[in-house]
Amino acid sequence: MAQQYYSVDQVADLLGLHVKTVRAYVREGRLAATRIGKQYRIRRRDLEEFTGGPLAEEGPPATEEALRAEASTVVQVDGVDRATADRLTTLLTVTGRPEERGRSHVQVVHDPERSRLKAVIVGDLASTAVLLGYIDSLTGDQP
Numbered sequence: 001m002a003q004q005y006y007s008v009d010q011v012a013d014l015l016g017l018h019v020k021t022v023r024a025y026v027r028e029g030r031l032a033a034t035r036i037g038k039q040y041r042i043r044r045r046d047l048e049e050f051t052g053g054p055l056a057e058e059g060p061p062a063t064e065e066a067l068r069a070e071a072s073t074v075v076q077v078d079g080v081d082r083a084t085a086d087r088l089t090t091l092l093t094v095t096g097r098p099e100e101r102g103r104s105h106v107q108v109v110h111d112p113e114r115s116r117l118k119a120v121i122v123g124d125l126a127s128t129a130v131l132l133g134y135i136d137s138l139t140g141d142q143p
Helices: 008-015 019-028 044-051 082-094 125-139
Strands: 005-007 034-036 039-043 070-078 104-111 116-124
Touching: 005 008, 005 044, 008 019, 008 039, 008 044, 019 039, 039 044, 070 125, 082 104, 082 116, 082 125, 104 125, 116 125
Parallel strands: none
Antiparallel strands: 005 039, 034 039, 070 116, 104 116
16 A cells, blocks of 8 residues: 655655755645644645656565666857857756656856856756757857
């Protein structure tokens, strides 16, 4: 039988988040929880509502993990003014299909003194390739 109540630590492990992040979600009201003494308990259905889907059934650990590849990429673009930096940042952090946004993480830093932009992309190979294509479309040689 599936567990019906979870501690903050268990939720953090299930979602791959830091315990402090889960506590912040509870305090902000983003994740429903019941306070019992000095601890929070989160109902399974509240957690499923928060994540937008059913939790994986608990059971014995799988003997083989599915093959999965992830890319960590740092892209440096020189000769970037503020307008181009803003455009690239928006393109990398906002665009794409909603189901792909959660499959990659992007951080962009612009150094206006050096006219340089660095983008750090971590995600699955397909999402990373799409984001690299966006960078190429704005910075590549034009015919």
